[in-house]
Amino acid sequence: MLEHLLEVNNLEVSFKTYGGEVQAVRDVSFHVDKGEILAIVGESGSGKSVTVQSIMGLIPTPPGKIKNGEVLLEGQDLLKLSKREMQKVKGSKISMVFQDPMTSLNPTMKVGKQIAESITTHQNIKGPEAKERAIDMIRRVGISNPAERYEQYPHEFSGGMRQRIMIAIALACHPKVLLADEPTTALDVTIQAQVLDLMKNLKDEMDTSIILITHDLGVVAETAERVAVMYGGMIVETAPVNELFNNPKHPYTWGLLESIPDIDAADKKRLVPIEGAPPDLFSPPKGCPFAPRCKYAMDVCVEEMPPAFSIDSGHEAKCWLNDSRSPALKELVSAGRQLS
Amino acid sequence: MTETIIQIEQMKKYYPIGKEKTVKSVDDISIEIKRGETFGLVGESGSGKSTLGKTIVGLEDPTSGKIVYNDLDLSQLNKKQKRQINREIQVIFQDPHASLNPRMRVGDIIAEGIDAHKLATGKNRQDRVYELLERVGLQPEHAKRYPHEFSGGQRQRIGIARALAVEPKFIVADEPISALDVSIQAQVINLLEDLKEQEDLTYLFIAHDLGMVKHISDRIGVMYLGKMMELSDSDELFHEPLHPYTKALLSAIPIANPEAERRERIVLEGDPPSPVDPPSGCRFRTRCPFAMDVCAKEVPEWREVKEKHWTACHLYNN
Numbered sequence: 001m002l003e004h005l006l007e008v009n010n011l012e013v014s015f016k017t018y019g020g021e022v023q024a025v026r027d028v029s030f031h032v033d034k035g036e037i038l039a040i041v042g043e044s045g046s047g048k049s050v051t052v053q054s055i056m057g058l059i060p061t062p063p064g065k066i067k068n069g070e071v072l073l074e075g076q077d078l079l080k081l082s083k084r085e086m087q088k089v090k091g092s093k094i095s096m097v098f099q100d101p102m103t104s105l106n107p108t109m110k111v112g113k114q115i116a117e118s119i120t121t122h123q124n125i126k127g128p129e130a131k132e133r134a135i136d137m138i139r140r141v142g143i144s145n146p147a148e149r150y151e152q153y154p155h156e157f158s159g160g161m162r163q164r165i166m167i168a169i170a171l172a173c174h175p176k177v178l179l180a181d182e183p184t185t186a187l188d189v190t191i192q193a194q195v196l197d198l199m200k201n202l203k204d205e206m207d208t209s210i211i212l213i214t215h216d217l218g219v220v221a222e223t224a225e226r227v228a229v230m231y232g233g234m235i236v237e238t239a240p241v242n243e244l245f246n247n248p249k250h251p252y253t254w255g256l257l258e259s260i261p262d263i264d265a266a267d268k269k270r271l272v273p274i275e276g277a278p279p280d281l282f283s284p285p286k287g288c289p290f291a292p293r294c295k296y297a298m299d300v301c302v303e304e305m306p307p308a309f310s311i312d313s314g315h316e317a318k319c320w321l322n323d324s325r326s327p328a329l330k331e332l333v334s335a336g337r338q339l340s
Numbered sequence: 341m342t343e344t345i346i347q348i349e350q351m352k353k354y355y356p357i358g359k360e361k362t363v364k365s366v367d368d369i370s371i372e373i374k375r376g377e378t379f380g381l382v383g384e385s386g387s388g389k390s391t392l393g394k395t396i397v398g399l400e401d402p403t404s405g406k407i408v409y410n411d412l413d414l415s416q417l418n419k420k421q422k423r424q425i426n427r428e429i430q431v432i433f434q435d436p437h438a439s440l441n442p443r444m445r446v447g448d449i450i451a452e453g454i455d456a457h458k459l460a461t462g463k464n465r466q467d468r469v470y471e472l473l474e475r476v477g478l479q480p481e482h483a484k485r486y487p488h489e490f491s492g493g494q495r496q497r498i499g500i501a502r503a504l505a506v507e508p509k510f511i512v513a514d515e516p517i518s519a520l521d522v523s524i525q526a527q528v529i530n531l532l533e534d535l536k537e538q539e540d541l542t543y544l545f546i547a548h549d550l551g552m553v554k555h556i557s558d559r560i561g562v563m564y565l566g567k568m569m570e571l572s573d574s575d576e577l578f579h580e581p582l583h584p585y586t587k588a589l590l591s592a593i594p595i596a597n598p599e600a601e602r603r604e605r606i607v608l609e610g611d612p613p614s615p616v617d618p619p620s621g622c623r624f625r626t627r628c629p630f631a632m633d634v635c636a637k638e639v640p641e642w643r644e645v646k647e648k649h650w651t652a653c654h655l656y657n658n
Contacts, residue, residue, distance in 0.1 A: 043521035044492075158611040159385075188384035189548065190608045193592040197607060215522060218551075218594030241598045259526035260596055261555035263578065268555060270533070273526030277491050 003075060004031035005209055006055070006094075006177050011069035013050050016062060020282045024050040026233040028069075032177065037203065037210045039220040039241075041256070042230030045278055048213045051230070052179045054079075055211075056096050057086045073177070091122040095170040099182040101162035105154040112138065112150025115169050122173045137168040140205075142198055160191035164198065174206055181213045196223055217260060221245060226314065229253050232279045232289025239315040249309075249317035252290045288319065296321060296329065345510055345542050346373040346396060351405035353391050363615050365391040367566040368405070370642065373510075378536065378543040380557030380574060382550055382589070386615055387563040389546050393512045396544065397431045409510070427457050430508035434515035436495030440487040446473075446498055447483030453506040472501040476531060493524035500531065504539070512544045517552060529556055550593050554578055562586050565615050565623040568642065572649035582651045585624045622654065630655060 013025040025047040032038045042048045053059050055071050057078065071078040073093060078086065098104045106114060115134035119125050125133060131150070138146035141164040154162060163183060170178055180199065184192040200223065203210055214220060220227055220241065227244045229237040229252065237250040248254055255274035262269075276293040279285055285292065291301040300320050309322035320326055353366040366388040373379045383389045394400045396407060398414065407414045409425060417425060430453075433439040440449055447469045454460050460468050470480035476497040487495055496516060503511055513532065517525040529552060536543060547553045553560060554574050561571040562585065570583040581587045588606040608627045613619055619626050625635040632654060640652040 043523060160611055188612075189550065190384065190588060190592045191611065192594075193605060193607055196594075216594065217522070217596040221596050221598040221600070222594045245596070245598050255523055257596070259523050261551045263551050263554060263593065263595065264600075271526035271529055271555065273530060274523035275527070277493065277524075278521075 004072075005034045005036075005074065006211075007031040007070075007072040008051070008055065009070050009072070011051065011054060011071070012067040013047075013054050013059060013064060014067055015064045022281045023284055024064075024233055024281060025054065026284065028230075028233075028235050030228050030235060030238060032209045032211055034176075034209055035203065035207050036226065037200075037212055037224045039212045039214060039224035039227045040230060041214060041217065041220055041227060043215060043278060045281065046230040047233040048230050049181055052096070052181055052211060052213060056090065056094065056179060057081075057083075058096075088122070091118055091175065092173045093175055094177045094179065095173070095175040096179040096181065097163070097166045097170050097183045099185050101159055101166055101186065104166055105162055107154050109153075110150065111152055111154055111157065111165050115165070115172055118169045118172045133172065134168075137172050138165070140202065141165070141168045142194070158191075160187055160194060163187060163191075163195055167195075167199065167202070171202055171206060171208065175208060177209045177211065178203075179211045179213075182215070183212070184219065185214070185216075192219075199223075217256060229256070232284060233281055234289060234318065236290065236319070237315075237317040239311070239317075243312065243315050247311075247315075249311050249315070249322055250290075250319045251294045251296055251321070253317075255293075298326065343374055344372045345375040345410060346544075347406075347408040348372070348392075348396070349406040349408070351392070351395065351407060352403045353388070353395055353400060354403045357616065361616050364566045364618060365615060366395065366402075367618075369563075369566075369568050370405075371561060371568065371571065373542060373544060375542055376540065377558040378545055378556050380553040380560040381544060381546045381563065382548060382553050382560060383563035384548065384589075384612060386565065386612060388566040388615070389563050390514055392563070393431070393514050393544060393546050397429055397512050398426065399431075423457070427453070427506045428509045430503035430506065430511050432496075432499050432503050432511060432513045432516045434518055436492050436499055436519060437487075439499055440495055442487055444486075445483065446485055446487065446490075449487070449498060450483070450501045450505050453502065457506055459506065468505070472505055475504065475535070476501045477527075491524075492520050493527060496520060496528055497531065500528075500535070504535065507539075508541065510542045510544070512546070514546045515548070516545075518547065518549065525552065532556070550590065562589065565612060565618050567623050567652065568650075569624065569653070570649075570651040572646075576649060580649075582645060582649065582656060583624075583653050584628050584630050584655070586651075588627075622652070 009029045011025055011028045015022045015024055028051055040048045054066055059066060066079060112134050115137055116130040119130045119133050135146045135150050138149050143149055143161060143164055184195050187195060212223060224241050226240050228235045231252050237253050258272040259274060261271060274293055279289045287302045287304055288306050291297040298320060306318045306320045308316040308318050310316050348369060348371050351366060351369050354362040354364055356362050381389045395402050450469050450472055451465055454465055454468060469483050473480055473482055478497055517528050520528060545556055557574045560574045560577045562569045564585050570586045578590060581590055588608050591606045610627055613626055621637050622635045622640050625631040634654050640654045642650060642652045644650050645656045
């Protein structure tokens with residue numbers, strides 16, 4: 001079997017709080033191949049941000065704790081590295097873009113210096129050469145007058161441009177993997193289109209893999225090659241993007257797809273929301289986390305955690321409906337399981 | 341009773357900054373909202389859509405121009421009329437965390453309007469609160485709890501119950517679902533639609549999520565840098581947009597279907613200019629792929645180009 005570029009296996013992360021221990025990520029495994037865009041979709045509290053923060057070694061310990069699992073980058077387990085060794089990997093092999101471009105840049109430091117800093121820290125390039133590289137990066141992320149822009153401060157940039165600068169910093173050392181946590185959520189839709197195009201182009205140019213965290217299924221459909229859907233701290237479905245939209249196999253994925261309006265629809269249909277609220281991760285249910293909100297839940301769903309059923313190559317869903325012993329959906333619906 | 345519930349005439353709202361400069365947040369907008377419709381207002385950050393909403397609710401006074409509600413000029417009201425209108429026009433805010441007083445019980449938050457307008461006391465007040473909680477999909481026992489005990493979606497329901505408490509006729513919903521998760525957004529939208537039917541409400545629905553705006557609105561207005569760019573029925577706006585800005589905005593929406601026929605994306609260059617010093621003539625000309633000489637010289641006229649389809653663009657001035 002070919003080795004994956006980045007592999008996350010059986011990751012478990014929890015946080016100690018006054019209210020008890022929150023099991024934010026529960027047994028998450030996935031991989032990313034070279035030059036691929038993997039999207040992780042999920043709602044607030046589903047564990048998607050915690051997952052990528054663990055990859056980057058950004059989980060504050062305490063209160064956070066990585067209880068189990070491994071993160072293999074080209075076969076090397078990042079979770080076993082010392083702080084110092086991890087510092088070398090960060091930036092040069094793996095880097096991250098955050099959601100909020102307003103707070104993630106240093107307001108008292110020239111923008112160009114912030115890019116150059118990343119280059120000098122991770123690669124042995126200093127002085128004028130680092131500056132040159134930084135100016136080149138500003139140009140590559142599509143900002144005009146890069147030499148002048150190098151000398152400016154973050155407040156002189158708009159939100160979209162700050163996010164471009166963040167991308168420039170992240171890609172300055174040609175990392176193998178870019179983690180992007182809701183990179184366009186704070187941006188307006190026309191600017192979002194610009195930034196997503198930019199990320200796709202740079203990915204092709206530099207052959208970087210991207211893990212894109214988002215809650216927007218539109219962004220997923222237009223950007224990703226593969227998708228992992230997270231719910232209640234777990235990945236409930238993974239599939240190539242077309243397969244996920246055409247042949248989803250988990251009721252949560254169905255629910256997500258149904259709850260967004262169809263822009264091209266001629267007549268207005270009532271939206272189909274997912275009733276109820278996400279699970280409490282202080283005491284996650286012993287069975288499937290989605291069972292309490294699922295229209296098709298069976299007794300087994302509450303009792304036992306569903307394993308990952310393989311649907312097709314690269315398509316897995318953690319749902320008992322895919323077990324050969326489960327009744328077909330038609331039977332469940334006629335038995336009155338479908339509530340709406 | 342006329343068909344028009346709100347009429348806005350040449351409304352301007354400028355904010356002074358420093359000594360000389362002003363932000364032209366809303367600049368000469370005239371629209372009317374019909375009784376019983378949902379009027380969607382879209383635009384990017386800084387387009388002035390929220391300012392327009394706040395001015396209608398009375399949280400801001402217009403710099404010039406008129407807002408007429410049911411034939412009453414809102415700037416010429418006596419005290420009694422003002423109280424009445426404050427009841428009839430209500431608002432639902434974006435952030436369900438910041439818009440509820442964390443030290444008040446949910447029941448008292450909802451009843452604040454009832455108390456202020458002396459609509460009910462004692463047992464009647466309590467019954468009304470319980471009824472409102474049930475209307476928005478919560479339970480009567482929630483009245484005793486504090487806001488922090490609720491999720492975002494539930495808090496938004498509390499905000500809706502508070503708005504409904506004084507039996508409003510017109511509700512300004514300013515980004516009511518932006519802070520909510522996708523699966524919860526649909527719940528709140530369905531609730532708003534049901535309440536509109538049951539209570540004969542009219543909505544001004546402000547949002548930047550174009551898909552949701554299209555879903556809920558009968559008509560949609562598109563704003564850019566304080567100006568109204570286009571206004572039409574929501575289906576027509578999505579299928580036959582006229583203004584180049586509307587076209588670009590619609591083409592930028594990511595479609596949740598990987599095999600969707602790729603509509604040609606019009607990627608706008610650059611960022612919106614500052615509303616402090618907006619471009620001369622048409623505000624959009626600096627990013628418009630079709631800009632002509634005239635666009636820099638003259639402000640395009642707000643015209644009904646097709647039946648019930650308004651736009652301000654020189655391309656449609658024959």
